[in-house]
Amino acid sequence: MAPPYKLTYFPVKALGEPIRFLLSYGKLEFEDFRFERENWPELKPKTPFGQAPVLEFNGVQAYQSIAICRYLAKQVKLMGANDLEDLEIDSIVDTINDLRMKIALYSYEADEAVKATRKKPLFEETIPYYMERIEAIAKKNNGHLAAGKVTWADLYFIGILDYMNYMVGHNLIADCPNLQVMQKTVLNLPGIKEWVAKRPITDM
């Protein structure tokens, strides 16, 4: 029988990895379908808004990676304990996504001259500004991003961190001891530890 979940994404970690972390943590069997870039033009029109990842299960074709993660977090019990904790989680997740997009705006810029003008503000202002505040949140939450405990926000950030690091060319949490503790915690969670040991090795 086919696994109940099918994740369709490029052959990278990036936006797919937080979803793979959540599925793995919950021991939810999934087909990890990785398509090659040359096949994307054929697959793209079959997605709801021309984007990947897409998670299929039970006749549902789910899109938008953060929405998928939140849905899975409910299934695998990694939500907050109440509405206020979920607000904390949602706010920090969207903030990490903001940082990811600011980095992508630099990293994916094809015009080298434009890219050069974006480098200094990104590396000297934006990244330090965000990382300092995210680290302070992790300190306040005992090595977590919200609610003082493991939630899907932690899995989301650690899942997407390799991709953000790849885009900037250095380890964003090199000077963040509390986020390093979080990384260790997440990578040692049951299910995730096994996933990380067996997943395909990719740059980003």
Next chain:
Amino acid sequence: MAPPYKLTYFPVKALGEPIRFLLSYGKLEFEDFRFERENWPELKPKTPFGQAPVLEFNGVQAYQSIAICRYLAKQVKLMGANDLEDLEIDSIVDTINDLRMKIALYSYEADEAVKATRKKPLFEETIPYYMERIEAIAKKNNGHLAAGKVTWADLYFIGILDYMNYMVGHNLIADCPNLQVMQKTVLNLPGIKEWVAKRPITDM
């Protein structure tokens, strides 16, 4: 006694309006604190990540507009009936936000030459692509964005629509009869109807 909620935002609808819609719908009293642009440098460092809107209540300083909307939707009963309906809501809300950011990338571009190169792909490809699909979703859901009923996704989209229309210079839903029905429904909801009648008149 001060109202239980205080919304701090620029003197515009934009990202603040979906929050004001949700507060108004729920008849939750709020202070609608609108600061002038010249006071932003003083206020900015007092926000969690240098961004507005911020919603304060009960000692909580909430940030990230979509996260705030989801939290309020829980308080005023505009969520889906189950995890799958909430997934539908979350996916379309993040998709509208994607479109909003693509529009902003054009609209806020200071370099007129760069802005000009972005105009055609945005107006001839991106906007028709998104609006066609969002309209199809509204058709399938009887004039709503998810779950076949009024949810916070409807309030989010109609709340932010004036701002998106302002940025593009035309009415995005001019050719979308189902989204027009949705707009009428939302603007006639108890609480929202009264809010819209009394709110300050602003361009965006």
